[in-house]
Amino acid sequence: MAQVNMAVNLGGLRMKNPVTVASGTFGAGQEYNDFVPVDELGAVTTKGVSLHGWEGNASPRIAETPSGMLNSIGLQNPGVQVMKDDYLAWLAPHDVPVIVNVSGHSMQEYVDVIEALDDDDRVDAYEINISCPNVDAGGMTFGTHVPSVEKVVGACRAATNKPMIVKLSPNVTDIAEIARAAEASGADAISLINTLLGMAIDAKRRKPVLARVVGGLSGPAVKPVALRMVWEVHKAVKVPLLGMGGIVTGTDAVEFMLAGATAVAVGTANFMNPTATHDVIEGIRRYCDDQGVTDVNELIGGLQC
Amino acid sequence: MAQVNMAVNLGGLRMKNPVTVASGTFGAGQEYNDFVPVDELGAVTTKGVSLHGWEGNASPRIAETPSGMLNSIGLQNPGVQVMKDDYLAWLAPHDVPVIVNVSGHSMQEYVDVIEALDDDDRVDAYEINISCPNVDAGGMTFGTHVPSVEKVVGACRAATNKPMIVKLSPNVTDIAEIARAAEASGADAISLINTLLGMAIDAKRRKPVLARVVGGLSGPAVKPVALRMVWEVHKAVKVPLLGMGGIVTGTDAVEFMLAGATAVAVGTANFMNPTATHDVIEGIRRYCDDQGVTDVNELIGGLQC
Amino acid sequence: MEHNQLVCEDARVLANEGVGPRLFVVSLESPRIAARLQPGQFVHLQVPGMPDHILRRPFSVFDCDPQAGTLDILYQDLGYGSHRMTDLCAGDVASQIGPVGHGWQAPTGTERALLIGGGVGAAPLFLHAKALLAAGVAVDVVLGAATKAALATYDAYTALLGHAPVVATDDGSFGFSGFCTQPAADLLAAHAYDHVACCGPEPLMRIVAQMAADAQVECQVSMERRMACGVGACLSCVVDTTDGKRRACVDGPVFESSKVVW
């Protein structure tokens, strides 16, 4: 059995395998380290960080839905300084590239976050989150219209030479158009999908389940939508894609790669199974073995249709 | 135990209870009549009909996904004449209002279908489908941009005085904006959601599961998205709403009514359980009994938040 | 055609046993369906314990005892749902819709019939063979399988016919070595048939259909499609025919092979 080459290059970010985590579902790796040593991952993606930190939304913040969940965390985070002092410090001795997920209430805040981090060698790449449905200002509003996508992405691009991944919202009419705007404005890679805007209601109490009323849908339920969007964006842009949305198994990950993803992120599945990332990596390897694939890069966009 | 008033008025269409079926999932009632006598329904909604009929897409046309399914039937239908000769003829002796779901490859075809049916007393209302993701021309392309929504809906409005329900696509950035356009152009009611565009891949064969590659996602998986959109549209327009997307139980239906729906449609659930419509009607009644609700209309938009 | 009344019934599992490599027979108590089932019809079964998989699965009925109110399904473990079915135990309950579809209908006056079953395709032909024999029709049966162990219906057919069916195995471990089209062709050449019925992989049915057409014998095939509703409402299961796209669930699953556009 030949050794499979699992290494991929995501817009300048070298990953030893194609598997990272979906921002906000894995902390910065520390909480899951008992289950999956963070070094095993192709990269670790942090929870979204803003300049001085945010409180996030009121509780309840989650609801369970058929084969999925809603969350309205609201980008609670302690800000860039704690990111450096705690999370990056903990990550430093580990042999894993770090993608920092960047949030802002304003265009300037995205740039400020990048500037505050850019000379830190422990940061290997950024993921610009213009797609969070759970904050009132910024977040998704930036990611659903071409002009604002161009502005934010362009401004972030001017602030860094590190690999910059732009994370798109699925709550749009034409994802390919948004992706082309991100690419044209300097994205080195595109990640998708963030959560679908949804809602859950407690019929007995006649109230929304979430304190914030609406939240972001993730998990297996959204996989068909995510796969379709990865496929559409793959046909629309040249930059590599980081695919996510409902990935639970190695087979799910392979499907995203066949649809055009260079790398994949495991999110909600971590909650279902704390070794999900490990299992996905092993599952991809097994698929390659079984199918006689010697280089995982062969899978990227390999869908026959 | 007081008798619950279950009757609702959907934009001029009187229904004895708030439950109809989602177009395309129930034929015109005949196939399910062994399980649920069609007279039990608040209304029956037919499969989409075009002027001279369409062949639909190649097989496979469906795929199972987590708590959902994809379909790419492609509006296969035998045309208006067969609708009259067979389906409406079968429905005629039954005591149930008939909503005909109208499709077209062009704006003119929508109008032609309505004109061909409008003097037929067996047709009580139309549901204008500007949201089918499974046809190349027409369908969803009409429903995702305000100007084309205005045109199609306006033209259909000019062709009939019967209650006209406009069915919206969830594959848009701003559902409220589309709903307002439909209302302003003469819709008597708005139905939502049609299916979310999705995709399934067979990793082993490296091929899409559906012959048409992409298809429409329906079933419990989409319920959170559907509920959110009903709620958003409820806040945006004055016309009544027909809510659907993943309704399986009476409690699901109540959730849609609390979010703002005047009536609901049961779709994919019929495939899971052929008595689903009956069970949903009974479930709504039971909820009202338990909660001391004497008129089901009290539920509409009753969400507290 | 008479209206085929459907029921949705909670069937109780009586037994569920391995009968070959990845092959199982589940016996179900389902009196209302068993009472009215015609050869070639199927049930649309909700496999219990997999609520994240929302669709039912269609299975032909292999054997049926209307008096006892029981029916048997021969199934292959080849995917998520059929794999879950192997966990079914006596006493478990599974909802099924049935009897669904348009079954086998030998032309009136049929004197000799040839039945060809490939793999689990042998199952839906068994009740057809039973009915034909009961009507005094001479029946020849050809069964094809990958290997001897997979000939799960061999004993049942032997008992029914009073002699062994003709057999072909891909690996030559039993009977004719090779594809079962060869023995079928030999029989077609040797006897005058009024009716051919075939169920199995689509390539097999296509070849048999062609052979029957060449021999000018009436031929029917049972088509498989993914099914959502299973009752004719959703149009997910269509088969291309000379009459346009027809529903496998209620216009089929059995079609005149001459009408199928392969």
Added chain:
Amino acid sequence: MEHNQLVCEDARVLANEGVGPRLFVVSLESPRIAARLQPGQFVHLQVPGMPDHILRRPFSVFDCDPQAGTLDILYQDLGYGSHRMTDLCAGDVASQIGPVGHGWQAPTGTERALLIGGGVGAAPLFLHAKALLAAGVAVDVVLGAATKAALATYDAYTALLGHAPVVATDDGSFGFSGFCTQPAADLLAAHAYDHVACCGPEPLMRIVAQMAADAQVECQVSMERRMACGVGACLSCVVDTTDGKRRACVDGPVFESSKVVW
């Protein structure tokens, strides 16, 4: 704080029995978690057989035998998952993450402690009582329940304490008639406590916290929140505290009541 090493372990069900109205105790063989569990910690359990429900459910450990490698959970059937749990049979397997969280920590030098459990909130206090007694601390226990039949832990506490706990029932069917805050207040007034621990509905904990604050006694409460990850990564379970929003799963579930912003 030492790093609390987590494991994810397939626990085998040993027994699952009704112990009151909608109340059950499930006993699990889970040696790696049982070996390290501290009083007040919980497990994050994946209820088997409901794959359309993707989240685990958090349950406090009621009793635990590190030597035998077993633990007991007292649970209430009040929703989809807990209802499914009532179907668990000996031999079934359920994945659980544990031991999770920050448990009870009586102040050093504690001589007398008051433990107040409302409803199933009695469960997570049992191991705390055990440990305090073993350390020579005097322990008073107040249990509240809707009705006598719901006092599922009464016998266990009686055996542990060597005498009956103080009891209040809402319907007066046993012990004090009314809310358990009254006997708790009486005890607080009668004795000098170093430590109060309370688990139950949030209104109960809020009142107890206030009483303890008024009596100037250190007080801890165990907070419930909906949890996704159960390991501190997702921020779904936060509690408002004077230190900001803190995670119930790993910063709690036990918090100093003076730090909770009710």
